[in-house]
Amino acid sequence: MSVILDVKGLEASYGPTNVLHGLDFSLEEGGVTTILGANGAGKTTTLRAISGMVERKGVINVGGKELSTLRPADITRQGIAHVPEGRGTFVRMSTEDNLRLGAYTRKDKNEIEADIERVYSYFPILKQRRDQQAGTLSGGEAQMLAVGRALMLRPKLLLLDEPSFGLAPLIVQELFEILKRINVEDGVSMLLVEQNAALALDLADHAYLLETGNIVISGTSDSILENETVRRSYLGY
Structure with a gap:
């Protein structure tokens, strides 16, 4: 299986504060990789660095194209969709208009309509809420909308x-079952940051553990589950 994401020497900072200190990791095409770690370890910053949302150095190669010098909008056009913490929906717009906004870089109108229906097949509740303002959705519905918009x-x-x-x-259980379907049925590769380590390892096939901006453990999800340090610190047994 080929590598879709290959990161070498990734550094990231917020002003004078360095958060990531030379990360090396990769993700196989069609795979799910999770990044684990305590609050402040640099998990969210890693995703932001890939998306071009923070100052960063290093090599970020996706599908054979180097992204580290591209702007966030250009990175999105390379097929990289980011579902941020906090969902990031446009609260005054309807559910369906949020979905359409996810396809703003596309010109294939007929296929866009088909993809909206596909999102509704994954998240039937969104079809029921299609004309409802996104700001009035429940937390779970808003998270489903954020994922659905990214799929567009x-x-x-x-x-x-x-x-x-x-x-x-x-x-949460319903959402992760749908994420698994999206990975298997649509072949979408995923890089997952998740505080719930057990949940993340159940979905992922590979994992990296971050501590203070450095990767300290990596391996298959099964091997990480067997690691005593991970079990005691993140799984509670």
Whole structure:
């Protein structure tokens, strides 16, 4: 299987504060990789660096194209969709208009309509809320909308930042089952940042553990689950 994301020597900073210190990691095409770590470890910054949202150095290669010098809008056009923590929906717009906004770089109008229906097949509740203002959706519905809007880009790589944050356990379970379907049925590669390590490792096939901006452990999800440090610190047993 080919590598869709290859990162070498990734550094990132906020002004004078360095957050990432030379990360090396990769993601196989069609795979799901998760980045684990405590708050402040640099997980969200890693996704922001890939998306061009923070100052960064290093090599970020996606599908054979170097992205580290591109602007965020140009990175999006390369098929990289970012679902940020906090969802980031446009609260005064309707659910369906939010979805259409996700396809703003596309010109294939007929296929856009088909993709809206495909999103509705994954998230039937959004079809029921299609004319409702996004700001009136529940937390779970808003998160589903954020993922659905990202899918409207037809991404080859989906960056997910804490998709379970603030959601009820049953909604989280439903959402992660849908993410698995999207990965398997549509072949969308995913890089997942998730505080719930057990949930993340269940979805992912590979994992990296970050501590203070450095990768300290990496391996398959199964091997990470067997790691005593990870089990005690992040899984609670």
